[in-house]
Amino acid sequence: MNQHVTAEVADRAYSTASEDVVRLTDLKRRFGATPALDGVSLTVRKGEILGIIGRSGAGKSTLIRCLNGLERPDSGEVFIEGREISRLGERELQPLRRRIGMIFQHFNLLSAKTVEDNVALPLKLEGRPKAERLARAAELLDLVGLSEKAKAYPASLSGGQKQRVGIARALAARPALLLSDEATSALDPETTRSILALLKDINRRLGLTILLITHEMEVIRSIADRVAVIDAGCIVEQGPVWSVFADPRSEITKSLLGGIRPQLPAEIASRLVPGAGGDAILRIDVAGEAARAPLLSDLADALPGPFRLVHGGIDHVQQQPVGTLFLAVAGNDENHLSQVIAFLKARQARVEVLGHVAGSV
The missing domain is CATH 3.30.70.260 (ACT domain)
Known part of the structure; x- marks a missing residue:
C-alpha cells in the first residue's frame, strides 16, 4: 500500500502549477432549439471533491461529455490542467484523456475479462508491459479491498464489488481528475455509503481531484467539499456544501434538499x-x-x-x-x-x- 501511495504522490508532479484542475468558461451547447448548457462557468480545484447536482435533463450528462472531450461545446472554453481542450483533434485528446478517470453508473466492465484484466485495461491500451499492468492492478485492487477477486469474473461480483473494480480501473493511469457519473445510483443505500467512503478515502490518501455528477443530495452531503446546482443548463447556485445546505437560495436547491432537511410536519x-x-x-x-x-x-x-x-x-x-x-x-x-x-x-x-x-x- 505504501509503495502505491508513494507512486501516486510522485505522479502528481505532472500536474500544472495551477490550482484549478478544471476551469469552464461560459460553456454553451445546444441540441436543436434546446440549450443543454447555457453559459456554464465553474472551476474544480486541485484535491477537492466538487459535486454537480441537478434533475434529469438539467445538463449534467452534456457537461461531463464536454469535460472528457466526447462532446464539443458550441462556444466557451474547457481547460483541463491549464490546457484548453475543446478545439483539439482526436489524436491530441488521447493523452489528455488519460489524465481523466471515469466511473459509471452501470460499471461498464468487460464480462469476458477477469477483474485484474479489467483494471489493467487502460494500461494495455497505452501499450504498457504486462508485468507493469498486473503489478498496477494488484496495487489498485488492494486499495479498493478486492485483492482476493483478481482472478474472478464480473458476473460473480456484487454491485458494490463491480463498482470498486470500476474505481480501480479509473485510477490505473494515475489520473489528475476522477469523474463520477451517477456512480452510486444503481446501488443500495448500504453499498452506496461504502463506495462514497472509499472515494473520500482515495481523495484523502492521494489528493485526487473528484467531480461527482449526481441527482442525490445525500451523495453531495456525504463527501463533497463544494456543490454546484445545475438547472436548465445553468449553474444556479454554488458554494461550500454546508453553506448551501444551511441557506439554499434557488428554488431548485430547496427542492433537492427537501428530502434531507427537516420539514414542517x-x-x-x-x-x-x-x-x-x-x-x-x-x-x-x-x-x-x-x-x-x-x-x-x-x-x-x-x-x-x-x-x-x-x-x-x-x-x-x-x-x-x-x-x-x-x-x-x-x-x-x-x-x-x-x-x-x-x-x-x-x-x-x-x-x-x-x-x-x-x-x-
Whole structure:
C-alpha cells in the first residue's frame, strides 16, 4: 500500500502549477432549439471533491461529455490542467484523456475479462508491459479491498464489488481528475455509503481531484467539499456544501434538499393559513456559531412569552452545525411576534413566518 501511495504522490508532479484542475468558461451547447448548457462557468480545484447536482435533463450528462472531450461545446472554453481542450483533434485528446478517470453508473466492465484484466485495461491500451499492468492492478485492487477477486469474473461480483473494480480501473493511469457519473445510483443505500467512503478515502490518501455528477443530495452531503446546482443548463447556485445546505437560495436547491432537511410536519402544514390569528409558525435556519448558541433559552430569557418548539433539529455537514427549527409563537400579539423575529435575526438566524394555525399545535 505504501509503495502505491508513494507512486501516486510522485505522479502528481505532472500536474500544472495551477490550482484549478478544471476551469469552464461560459460553456454553451445546444441540441436543436434546446440549450443543454447555457453559459456554464465553474472551476474544480486541485484535491477537492466538487459535486454537480441537478434533475434529469438539467445538463449534467452534456457537461461531463464536454469535460472528457466526447462532446464539443458550441462556444466557451474547457481547460483541463491549464490546457484548453475543446478545439483539439482526436489524436491530441488521447493523452489528455488519460489524465481523466471515469466511473459509471452501470460499471461498464468487460464480462469476458477477469477483474485484474479489467483494471489493467487502460494500461494495455497505452501499450504498457504486462508485468507493469498486473503489478498496477494488484496495487489498485488492494486499495479498493478486492485483492482476493483478481482472478474472478464480473458476473460473480456484487454491485458494490463491480463498482470498486470500476474505481480501480479509473485510477490505473494515475489520473489528475476522477469523474463520477451517477456512480452510486444503481446501488443500495448500504453499498452506496461504502463506495462514497472509499472515494473520500482515495481523495484523502492521494489528493485526487473528484467531480461527482449526481441527482442525490445525500451523495453531495456525504463527501463533497463544494456543490454546484445545475438547472436548465445553468449553474444556479454554488458554494461550500454546508453553506448551501444551511441557506439554499434557488428554488431548485430547496427542492433537492427537501428530502434531507427537516420539514414542517404535514399535520401542521395542512392547517396553515396566512395572516394573523392563532399561533404563528416560524421556520428558523441556523448554521455555524448561530447553531452552537443556546438560541431558544436565550430567547426565553429575553422575551418571556408562550412559544414552543414543534419540530426540527441540528445536523452536521462538513463538521459545521446546520439546523432547522419550527417554532410556534402563541397569541395574536403582533408586536411580540415582531420582537421574537428581530431577536432571532440579530443572532444570525434566518426566519420565515410560514403562516398561522388556529388551536393547539
